[in-house]
Amino acid sequence: MENVITFKQMHVVSTSLGECTAELRVGLEHTNPTGTLHGGLASTLMDTVSILSYMTTSNGTIGQTIDLKLSFLKAAKVDDDILIIGRTVKTTKTLAFLEADIVNKNTGDVLVRGSEILHIVKQYHVV
Template sequence: MSTSQGLQILRKIVQQSTREYKGFENVLKSVRVLSGGGGTCKCALHVGEEHQNRGGTLHGGLTCTLVDAVSTWALMATEEPVAGVSVDLSVSFMKGARVGEEIVVDARILKRGKRLAFLSVDITNMADGTLLAQGKHTKYVGS
């Protein structure tokens, strides 16, 4: 599969799960895919008022959802796509993103075995590259 084919498939997956599906993932409808394929997925999000907590920064629950979703999309952007099931997910928060800022969510597969996949996600401020949060996600991918 070529890089452009992988990116087209990835964009279709994201569109279906965030815009066409009316479940929880609809909270990600404003996420834009920047690049992906080969076990990676890079997305952007303009932090809007609907994404903020009471302190005026990106809600921690949405940050965790971004780690979950974008790392899953990276796992699906492979020759053997599988969504898997979460076994463990952790997020370290370094700095908040304010309403109006653009963030980048960059996910990649660290290792994929027969039963488990290990993924890493960096969330940064697009303007200056400041690391805002870092997530680790383990998914069961075996049968």
């Protein structure tokens, strides 16, 4: 089980009101058969960091993703350091509109750009 993907490999490096940034070094376990960052993992990373950005503004509410759109602009390869940057654009009583980018940390190139709509469903409690 040496190639198991875990969120232990992604580290949150900064948060502020409505924003969250995390980083990850792309490993072989993060890639598709062509050797680049797997699109499903990119989607998961963006969804996770976007929701974390919302949680900085949410007063204890959480939601479910009801729409997620991604544009894959450039590939990330093994040993690339990437930043996942999530932003809360707007919130209403029942919806949150979020954006995220995956950026090559060394070049600044935007690799993936996405938007998300979150349906706000309930209070959460940190245990």
